[in-house]
Amino acid sequence: MSAGNQPTTSTTLTLAKALNAGLRAALAGDEKVLLYGEDIGSLGGVFRVTDRLQAEFGTDRVMDSPLAESGLIGTAIGMAMRGYRPVVELQFDGFVFPGFDQITQQLAKLRFRSHGRVALPVVVRFPYGGGIGSVENHSESVEAYFTHTPGLTVVSPATPNDAYWMIQQAIATPDPVIFLEPKRRYHEKGQLDLTAPARELHEAAVVRRGEDLTLIAWGPMVRTCLDAANAAEQEGRSIEVLDLRSLQPLDMPTILESVGRTSRAIVVHEAARNYGPGAEVAARLSEELFYVMESPVLRVTGYDTPYPPSAVERDWLPNLDRVLAAVDRSMAY
Amino acid sequence: MTAAMSMGMPTTRPQTTPGRFDAPNPAHTPMVQLIDETGGRIADPDFSLQLKPVQAVGLLRDMARIRRFDTEATALQRKGQLSLWAPLLGQEAIQVGVRAALGPADHVFPSHREHGLALLMGLPVERILAIFKGAEMGDWDAERLRFHHYNMVIGAHTLHGVGYAMGQARDAAADPLADTGVSVIFHGDGAISEGDVNEAYVFAAAYQAPAVFICVNNQWAISEPVELQSRVPLYQRAWGFGIPSVRVDGNDVVAMQSVTDWALNRARAGQGPTFIEAYTYRMGAHTTSDDPTKYRESSQAEAWRRKDPLHRTQSWLRASGVWDDAQQARLDQDAEAFGAEVRAAVDRVQAPRLDEVFDRVYARPTADLAAQRAQALDEASR
Ligand SMILES: Cc1ncc(C[n+]2csc(CCOP(=O)(O)OP(=O)(O)O)c2C)c(N)n1
Numbered sequence: 207m208s209a210g211n212q213p214t215t216s217t218t219l220t221l222a223k224a225l226n227a228g229l230r231a232a233l234a235g236d237e238k239v240l241l242y243g244e245d246i247g248s249l250g251g252v253f254r255v256t257d258r259l260q261a262e263f264g265t266d267r268v269m270d271s272p273l274a275e276s277g278l279i280g281t282a283i284g285m286a287m288r289g290y291r292p293v294v295e296l297q298f299d300g301f302v303f304p305g306f307d308q309i310t311q312q313l314a315k316l317r318f319r320s321h322g323r324v325a326l327p328v329v330v331r332f333p334y335g336g337g338i339g340s341v342e343n344h345s346e347s348v349e350a351y352f353t354h355t356p357g358l359t360v361v362s363p364a365t366p367n368d369a370y371w372m373i374q375q376a377i378a379t380p381d382p383v384i385f386l387e388p389k390r391r392y393h394e395k396g397q398l399d400l401t402a403p404a405r406e407l408h409e410a411a412v413v414r415r416g417e418d419l420t421l422i423a424w425g426p427m428v429r430t431c432l433d434a435a436n437a438a439e440q441e442g443r444s445i446e447v448l449d450l451r452s453l454q455p456l457d458m459p460t461i462l463e464s465v466g467r468t469s470r471a472i473v474v475h476e477a478a479r480n481y482g483p484g485a486e487v488a489a490r491l492s493e494e495l496f497y498v499m500e501s502p503v504l505r506v507t508g509y510d511t512p513y514p515p516s517a518v519e520r521d522w523l524p525n526l527d528r529v530l531a532a533v534d535r536s537m538a539y
Numbered sequence: 540m541t542a543a544m545s546m547g548m549p550t551t552r553p554q555t556t557p558g559r560f561d562a563p564n565p566a567h568t569p570m571v572q573l574i575d576e577t578g579g580r581i582a583d584p585d586f587s588l589q590l591k592p593v594q595a596v597g598l599l600r601d602m603a604r605i606r607r608f609d610t611e612a613t614a615l616q617r618k619g620q621l622s623l624w625a626p627l628l629g630q631e632a633i634q635v636g637v638r639a640a641l642g643p644a645d646h647v648f649p650s651h652r653e654h655g656l657a658l659l660m661g662l663p664v665e666r667i668l669a670i671f672k673g674a675e676m677g678d679w680d681a682e683r684l685r686f687h688h689y690n691m692v693i694g695a696h697t698l699h700g701v702g703y704a705m706g707q708a709r710d711a712a713a714d715p716l717a718d719t720g721v722s723v724i725f726h727g728d729g730a731i732s733e734g735d736v737n738e739a740y741v742f743a744a745a746y747q748a749p750a751v752f753i754c755v756n757n758q759w760a761i762s763e764p765v766e767l768q769s770r771v772p773l774y775q776r777a778w779g780f781g782i783p784s785v786r787v788d789g790n791d792v793v794a795m796q797s798v799t800d801w802a803l804n805r806a807r808a809g810q811g812p813t814f815i816e817a818y819t820y821r822m823g824a825h826t827t828s829d830d831p832t833k834y835r836e837s838s839q840a841e842a843w844r845r846k847d848p849l850h851r852t853q854s855w856l857r858a859s860g861v862w863d864d865a866q867q868a869r870l871d872q873d874a875e876a877f878g879a880e881v882r883a884a885v886d887r888v889q890a891p892r893l894d895e896v897f898d899r900v901y902a903r904p905t906a907d908l909a910a911q912r913a914q915a916l917d918e919a920s921r
Contacts, residue, residue, distance in 0.1 A: 248834040249762035272732035272768050273693060273760050300692060304734060339622040342676045343691040480907070509911045511900050516622065516673035517890040521919040528918050 215401050222392040224366035225255045228373035229293065233263050236291065239377055241268045242282055243295030252297055253333060253392055275305035279330065283313055286326045293377055296332035300343025306351075313382045314357030329376045333389035334362075335426045335476050336508075336523055339516045346513055347477035352384040353454040353486070360454040361407060362386035364428035366396035368451060371403035379407065388426035410457035412464055416446035419470040419536055422461070422487055424450040427474045427524060434529035443533065453483055461487070462494055469500045470536050474524050479507040501539035506532045563775035570818060571798050572788040576846045578854025586797045590639070592859035598639055598792045599852045599862070600870060602631040605655030606849060607874040611881040612654070612668065616827045620885050621671045625652050629790070629822030632848035633755055635659065636795025637723060640803055644720030646685045646707075648700035650693070652755070653725055660686035664884040672888050685720075693726075694733035697752070700724035701739045704748035704806075711749075721749045721806040723799075729760020731776070732768045740780040740814075747811035751802040752777075754814060755789065757821035762834035777814035789817030790848040820846075893919055 219227065232239050241256055241263075247270040250257035260268035271278045275296060282292035296302050302309065309330060316324045336345030352360045359381060363369040369387070376383040405411060413428065414435050421431040428449045435445035448464050450456065465471045471491055473484035488503035506524040514522045571586050580588070590598070609627050616624040627634070634656040641647070647656060654667050661684050669675045670689060677688035687703075690696035704722035711719040730736050731754060743750045756773050758765050769776060777784035783805070787798045795817060802813035820843035824831050856862035897904065897912035904912070 244760075245762045247762070249830075250833070252761070252828070270763055270767060273729040273763065274732040274734060276734050277732070303692070304694075339673050341623055341670060341673065341691055479911075509897065509915055510908060511896050514893075514896040515675050515891050518893050518896060519673075521893050521915065522896065527921055531918060531921070 215399070217398050217400065218395055219366050219370075219398055220393050220395050221363070221366045221369045221388070222253055222255050224370040224396070224398055225373055225387065226257055226259070227398070228370040229256060229259060230262070232293070232374050232377045233259065233267055235374075236377075237267075238289060239267070239291045239293060240285065241295065242271055242278065242292050243269075244271055244273055244278070244297050246270060246295050251295060253389065255387070255392075256295065275301055275303075276308050279305040279308035279313060279328075282328050282330075283308065283316070283326055286328050287324060291327045291329075291377055293329045293331060296330065298344045299332055299334040299346040299348050302330075302332060302348060302351075309358070309382075309384075310351070310355045314355045317381065318357060325380050326382050327377070327380050329373075329379075329383045329385050331373070331376075331385035331387060333392070334386045335388055335390060336513060336516070336519050337390040337426065337476075339519075341516070342513075345516065345519065347475065347508065349386065349453055349475070349477055349483050350481060353483055358382055358384055358454060359408070359452070360384045360386065361452045362388065362425035363451065364388060364391065364413075364423075364425055364449050366394070367398050367404070370398050370400075372407055372451070375403065375407040386425055390426050391429060394429070405451075408452035408455050408457060410451055410460040411449045412446060412460070413449045414445070414447040416444040416468065418444045418468060419472065419533060420446045420448050420464045420468045421472050421474060421529065421533075422448045422450060422465075423474045424453060426476060430524060430526065431474055431529060434526050434533065437526060437530060438533055443537070445533065450487075456487070456490070458490065458494070461490070465491055465495055466498055469495075469498050470539075471499075472504045472506060472529070472532050472536055474506045474529055476508050476523055478510045479505055480510050482507055501536045504532045504536050563771060563778060565771045565775065568772045568775075568786055570786045570788055571794050572791050573794040573797060574791050574851055574855045576851055578851045578856075578858055580855065583794075586794065586801065588793055589797050589800060590793055592856050592861045595793055595852065596856060596861060596866075598635050598796070599849065599856060600873070601635045601638070601655075601659060602792065602849050602852065603870050603874050604877055605631045605634060605658065607877050608654060608658060608664065608881055611878045612671070613823070613827065615668070615882065615885050616671070621668060621827075622673050623671050623826055623828060625654075625671075625826045626823035627652050627654055629843065629848070630755060630757060630819055631655055632792035632852075633753065633789045633795055633817045633819060636792045637753060637799050639792075639796040640799035641723065642718065642720065642803065642807075644685075644718040645803065646687065646700075646703060646720055646722050648687045648696050648703070648722060648724045649689060650696065650725045650727060650730065650755075651689055651691060652727075653689075656725075657686055660684050662686055664881055665887050668881075668885050669888045672885065674888050674890055694730040694736040694739075697724050697726050697730070697736045697739035698742065701743045701746075701748050701750050701812075704743070704750040704812075705746050708746070708749055718807075721751060721803050723751045723753060723803075725753045725755060727760060728754065728756040728758065728765040728768060728773060729763060731773055737780075740777065740782055740812075743812035744781045747809070749806035749809075750812040751799065751806060752782075752812065752814045753799070754816045755819065756816050757819050758839075759821045759825070759835070761825045761829065762831075764835075772816070774814060774816035782812050782814045784814035784816065786816040786818055789819030790846045790851070792848060792852055
C-alpha cells in the first residue's frame, strides 16, 4: 500500500495484507475506531493482520489485551456504549467460546433490550476454518452459532479486495458484526480496487457465471468451488459460483436469481453438516423455488464429528473431488 | 516508586487502621530458593532441602533427558516432521521437581507445554509428538498414567483439575485409609487472566479441594509480558481467593520439589488448595511459528541463561562431590542416545484413519454418523 499522498487506484496484496490495509484506513478515518485483542500490538497478531498498526497509531488505538476473551468482548461492549468503535481480534476460531455469553447474550441483544437506545458498533474478527495442518481448536468453522443468534450480523470475505472493503464496511456498521476471516486464504494474493467498494456489505456476488448448476459458498470454500467449476468445465458442464459474502442477513434476491436460472444448487461449507449454515440455504431454496428445482439442494460439508486431527483433514473437509462428486449426483437427477 | 504508588493508591492515605490498606506488597516477594544460580546452597527458614545430593542426581538426569527431547522435537519441526512444537527450554526444573514430589495416587492436569512431565509420568514419546504432528489429540489412558490430556483452550482444564480433586476428596471421605491423591494443575502466567482459571481458584477454595496449582510464570504469554496480566506478583493474587501461595525459583529443581511436597501434604491433610508460582523464563519462542524478535529483547534471555536449571544443578552436585566429568560424559552420551530414540519415535506416529474419526464421537454411533462414515470412506477412496 502506498502511504496516502500517492494516489493509487489499484494494487495487489494478500488477503491478510488487504485486511491490514483496510484496518489502517478505518483507524485513519475515524478516531473512535480501536483495535483490541491478544498479541495484536508489537507482534501484529499471530497472522500479522495488525502488523505495524500499533507503531503507526499508538498503544491507545491498538491495544494488547489480557488473555481473556470474555473480558475482551465484554469491555469492548462497554467502550462501544461510550461511543467507541472497537474492532476485537480473537486469535483463533476455537477461542471464541470463553467469550460466548458476551457475544450471544450481551453484544447481540443490547439494542433489543434497550428498545434501540444502545447501539453496539463492535466488530469481532477472527481467523476460521481448517486446511492448514493445525493442532486442536485451531480449525473450527463456527458460523452457525452466530448466524443462529438474532442481533448479530455475520460476514466473510473470500478475496483480498472484499477483505479490504468489507472490514471497513463492517466497522462502519451500527450493529455488531462477526467478521470471519478464511485463514487458509490469508496468503493468497489478489487485486484491490482502491477507488470504491464493488458492493454493499450484505450483498452476495456471482463470481463465475454458469448455466447448469450453482455452487454456493463463502470464505475459504469459494476458491475450492471455483476450482471445481473449472474442472467440471472440462467435462462440458457450465457451473455458476455464488459467493454469499454475508451469512446473516442472506442476500436472497441474488441467491434466488442465480438458482432460478440454473435450477440446481449445492451448498459447500467446512462446518459440520447437521444444523449447519447450508441447511438454512437449502430450506429457503426449497421454500422459494420448489417448482423450479430440477434436483434437491445438496450439501458438501465437514462431517458431523469434532474437527479431526489435521493429518486427515484433507479427506474430512470438502475438497475438489467431493464437490465434483456432488455435481455428478445433482446432475444425475 | 513506593509499593503504595505502584498499587495505584493515594500516597497520602490515612494509616490509622491496621489491616485496612495492607494489600500484599508487590515490592516484597520472597522467593523460595535452595540452590542459587552458581550452584551454592542457600538456607531457607521455611523450606528445607529434602533430597541428598546423591538423590538429586536422578533429577539432573531427568532434566537432561527432557531438554534433549525438547531440542530434538524443535529440530524435527524444522525438518517438517512435526507441524508445530511448543518448546519447554528453561522450564525443565519445574516439571522434574514437581514429578519428584508426586505420590503414587496424585494426578497431573497439564496445560500445553508439560512435555517433559508427560514422559516422566510414563507417556510414550510418540504420544506427545503425535499431537504436534497433527495425528491425534491425546490417545492415552489418562486415568492410569495419572497424566490428563493437553488442553489448547487456555485455562479450561484448570476447572477439570479442581473438579477431579473434589472427586478425590469425596473418595477420601468414603475411605479414610486410602490414598486418594491430589490434583496438580498446571497453567501459565497468561492463563491467569482467563475467567475459567479464576473460577477454578474460587471452586478450589470454596470446597477446600485437594488441589495444587502450579502457575508457570515464564514471564510471557506469546508476545504479552506478565505485567499486562497482573499488577501484582502472581502468587499474591491467590490470597484474594483465600488460597495460600508461594513463589518458588522455577529454575531450582530441589526448591520446586520441596515446595510441591509441602503443598501436596497440605492437600492430603485436608487443608485445601495451594498456589505455587514457579518463577522462570520462556527461553525459546512461544512455538515454532512464533518470532520473539518482534516483541522482546534478546538481552532478557541472555540474563536468564545464567540461571539455567541444569547448569546450576550440575555445579551444586559437583561441589557436593557426587558428580564428575566421567558422569557428565555418560549423561551426555545417554542424552545422545535418547535423541536418536525421539527421532525414531516420530516415524512411529501413525496417521489416523478417517473412519476411526467417526467411531469415537459417541458411545454408540448414530445412524446418521454411520452413514456419513461410509460416505467418507467411499469419497476418500476415489
Ligand atoms: C482461550 C484461548 N485464548 C487464546 C489462545 C491462544 N494462545 C495460545 S497459548 C497463549 C499464551 C499462553 O500463555 P501462558 O498461559 O503464559 O502459557 P505459556 O504459553 O507461556 O506457557 C495464547 C494466547 C488459546 N490457546 N486459548
